[in-house]
Amino acid sequence: MKFPRLDENIKVVKIAIIGGSGLYNLEGLELVAEVNPDTPWGKPSDAITIAKTASGLYVAFLARHGRGHYLTPSEVPARANIAALKSLGVEVIIAYSAVGSLREELKPRDFVLPSQIIDRTKGIRHSTFFEEGLVAHAMFADPFSAVLEKRGVIEGGDFHRQKTLICMEGPQFSTRAESHMYRSFGADLINMSVLPEAKLAREAEIAYQMICMSTDYDCWKEHEVAVTVEAVVANLKANSDNAQRLLAAILPGLEQVVKNGQALEGLKGSMRFACMTAPEKRSAEAVKKLEFLLPGYYTV
Numbered sequence: 001m002k003f004p005r006l007d008e009n010i011k012v013v014k015i016a017i018i019g020g021s022g023l024y025n026l027e028g029l030e031l032v033a034e035v036n037p038d039t040p041w042g043k044p045s046d047a048i049t050i051a052k053t054a055s056g057l058y059v060a061f062l063a064r065h066g067r068g069h070y071l072t073p074s075e076v077p078a079r080a081n082i083a084a085l086k087s088l089g090v091e092v093i094i095a096y097s098a099v100g101s102l103r104e105e106l107k108p109r110d111f112v113l114p115s116q117i118i119d120r121t122k123g124i125r126h127s128t129f130f131e132e133g134l135v136a137h138a139m140f141a142d143p144f145s146a147v148l149e150k151r152g153v154i155e156g157g158d159f160h161r162q163k164t165l166i167c168m169e170g171p172q173f174s175t176r177a178e179s180h181m182y183r184s185f186g187a188d189l190i191n192m193s194v195l196p197e198a199k200l201a202r203e204a205e206i207a208y209q210m211i212c213m214s215t216d217y218d219c220w221k222e223h224e225v226a227v228t229v230e231a232v233v234a235n236l237k238a239n240s241d242n243a244q245r246l247l248a249a250i251l252p253g254l255e256q257v258v259k260n261g262q263a264l265e266g267l268k269g270s271m272r273f274a275c276m277t278a279p280e281k282r283s284a285e286a287v288k289k290l291e292f293l294l295p296g297y298y299t300v
């Protein structure tokens, strides 16, 4: 399908959805444009589609692994994805992810809102916008947006809440010994995608929440078959209507939060003060790149 480029009628797109494994398109909304912006960190995973909601707001959709799933979790150009969304005006990202469950009570096809993250990626992913002459340290103690919970955007009993998500490198799944170790760490869920996406959203001052769809019990259950892609995909397919319904249910709350200017509570301006590098020591090249993301923050 062909769409017009983002035009002057669409001035700003404040809400974005990142689709993970099995979720490659937005359904039920009128698609009005498609963009594929260049950023100082390259091109995003795929073209970004823009849809219009019933109340006239615009929503961007980006497939994390590309439509057709051609990027491994480690190859996802997370900096370009976040920078491209920011350049459209995005203030809130809802990111979907297929996850393994490390707890009996988090059953396959359940939806889970994680509140914490443990990093088990291996340092091979670009995980910051601040490097090479411009140093900043973002707060990340609470990695997901408090505003979305506080303002009742994501409410109701359909979710497990307050769970810890561990992010592994992949693309291979874990060994049984690793799966047991992650449980002993206190992790409840496992995926390969929340990092560096969540860190970069924080650096870009975008409110970010991941919605996890449990697809398997990984491999910690000694006498049960270990996770396979077939099992993950079967549960994702069975659950795709629920995922789209859930999105439709939270969109009005998201729209309210952005309309009321509440999305960036506690975030807006935070990266100005997180910068450590003295103005005269800032690399011109780094400042130029950061100007794309946070205009006016670091220019001297």
Ligand SMILES: CSC[C@H]1O[C@H](OP(=O)(O)O)[C@H](O)[C@@H]1O
Binding pocket: 019, 020, 021, 022, 064, 065, 073, 096, 097, 098, 099, 170, 191, 192, 193, 194, 229, 232
């Ligand atoms: C298809 S199983 C492993 C794969 O699924 C998850 O992807 P996403 O988070 O984009 O839904 C997981 O993180 C792995 O990348």
Ligand SMILES: Nc1ncnc2[nH]cnc12
Binding pocket: 098, 099, 100, 101, 168, 173, 174, 190, 191, 192, 215, 216, 217, 218, 219, 227, 232
């Ligand atoms: N068991 C698992 N490990 C890592 N990522 C996953 N995504 C879905 N299931 C997973």
